[in-house]
Amino acid sequence: MNDRNLQEEKSSKNVDRRDFLKLGLLTTAAALSAKPSQATPLTGKTEVKPPLQKYIAKQYDKLLGGALNGISDNQLKAHFALYEGYITKINELESRIKSFDTNNPDTINYRGWHLEQTSMLNGAVLHELYFGNLGTAEKEPGGALKKMIDRDFGSVQNFIGHLKTVGKIAHGWSLAALNFRTGKINVYGLERHNLNVPTMVYPILVLDVYEHAYMIDYSTDRKKYLDAFVMNLNWKPVQERLEMALSIPFGEAVTV
Numbered sequence: 001m002n003d004r005n006l007q008e009e010k011s012s013k014n015v016d017r018r019d020f021l022k023l024g025l026l027t028t029a030a031a032l033s034a035k036p037s038q039a040t041p042l043t044g045k046t047e048v049k050p051p052l053q054k055y056i057a058k059q060y061d062k063l064l065g066g067a068l069n070g071i072s073d074n075q076l077k078a079h080f081a082l083y084e085g086y087i088t089k090i091n092e093l094e095s096r097i098k099s100f101d102t103n104n105p106d107t108i109n110y111r112g113w114h115l116e117q118t119s120m121l122n123g124a125v126l127h128e129l130y131f132g133n134l135g136t137a138e139k140e141p142g143g144a145l146k147k148m149i150d151r152d153f154g155s156v157q158n159f160i161g162h163l164k165t166v167g168k169i170a171h172g173w174s175l176a177a178l179n180f181r182t183g184k185i186n187v188y189g190l191e192r193h194n195l196n197v198p199t200m201v202y203p204i205l206v207l208d209v210y211e212h213a214y215m216i217d218y219s220t221d222r223k224k225y226l227d228a229f230v231m232n233l234n235w236k237p238v239q240e241r242l243e244m245a246l247s248i249p250f251g252e253a254v255t256v
C-alpha cells in the first residue's frame with residue numbers, strides 16, 4: 001500500500017471510529033431498553049465511499065515476545081501464516097469471480113470459487129477478530145458491554161462459561177455477537193468458517209477452537225487452551241466492536 005492509500009485508510013478509519021463511538025453512545029441507552037429502535041428515515045444523501053481494492057494482511061507482532069501468557073510465539077507464528085494464506089486466497093478468488101464471463105454456460109469452476117469465497121473470507125475476518133481480541137490491555141469488561149452481558153447472561157462468569165462450552169463442542173469457532181434482530185448478545189458455534197454462520201449479527205468476541213490454534217502448545221488438550229484464551233482475552237476491542245454494532249438500529253426494522 002502506498003503512502004496516499006495509507007493516509008486515506010487511516011483518515012477513513014478515524015472518521016468511521018468517531019462516527020461509531022458517537023452513534024454507539026447515543027444508541028447504547030436504546031439497546032439496553034426493552035423497546036426495539038426505529039430505522040432512520042431514508043434521506044438519499046448517504047455518502048458512498050470508495051472501497052478497499054483488496055484485502056491486506058494485518059500484522060499482529062505485538063502479540064509476540066512473551067506478550068501472551070500460555071500461547072507461545074511458535075504457536076502464534078504458525079497461526080499468522082495460516083491467516084495470511086486466507087488473505088492471499090480471498091484476493092485471488094474475488095479476482096477470478098470478477099473476471100468471469102456470465103454468458104459462459106460452464107459454471108463448474110464458478111460454483112467452486114463461490115463455495116470457497118465465503119470460506120476464505122470468513123477464514124480471514126474471523127482470524128482478524130480472534131487475534132484482535134488477544135492481549136492483556138483490558139482484563140475486565142466495562143460500560144455497556146458489562147451491562148449487556150449481565151442483562152443477557154446474568155454474569156460475566158456465566159457468559160464465559162457459555163463461550164467455553166461452545167468452544168468445547170464446536171469444530172471451528174465459538175463467538176459472541178450482537179443480534180440485530182433482538183438487540184441481545186448471543187454465543188454461536190461454527191463448525192467451519194462458512195458453516196452455521198448466523199445472519200444479522202455482529203461478532204464482538206471470537207475464539208478459534210480449530211486444533212491448529214493450540215496443537216503446538218497443548219497437543220489435544222483443548223480445555224487448557226480455552227483457559228489460556230480467557231486468561232489472554234483483551235476486553236477493550238470487544239467493547240469497541242459492541243459500540244460499533246450499537247450504532248445500527250436493532251429490532252423488527254432490520255429485516256424490512
Ligand SMILES: [Fe+2]
Pocket residue numbers: 079082127208210212213
Ligand atoms: Fe485459526
